[in-house]
Amino acid sequence: MAEKVKLSKDGSSIDFVQSDSLPTSLKKFRQSPEIEGFYRFIFENDLQKEAYEILDRIIIQRKAKKAGAKKEAAAAAKEEKAAAAKKDLKAKKK
Structure with a gap:
């Protein structure tokens, strides 16, 4: 080949x-x-051991980045929900 x-x-x-x-x-x-x-x-x-270590580091970094993005998205959704609830509360008071 x-x-x-x-x-x-x-x-x-x-x-x-x-x-x-x-x-x-x-x-x-x-x-x-x-x-x-x-x-x-x-x-x-x-170079099998070195390649494994490098790929393992890349995988760990990607998992950490993905977890961080997931937490950030959850926090943004929570803030959005709180803002919507606050807006609804103001609308009910009027």
């Missing part, structure tokens, strides 16, 4: 085969030449 990943002589860059279209499914994404080359690079250079 894809050839071995090519590392530059000084080790500062990696050559991957790039495709023109984006994969439409998760299975196709994992089998795309770019991702396959990335997996191969990690395996051939024995």
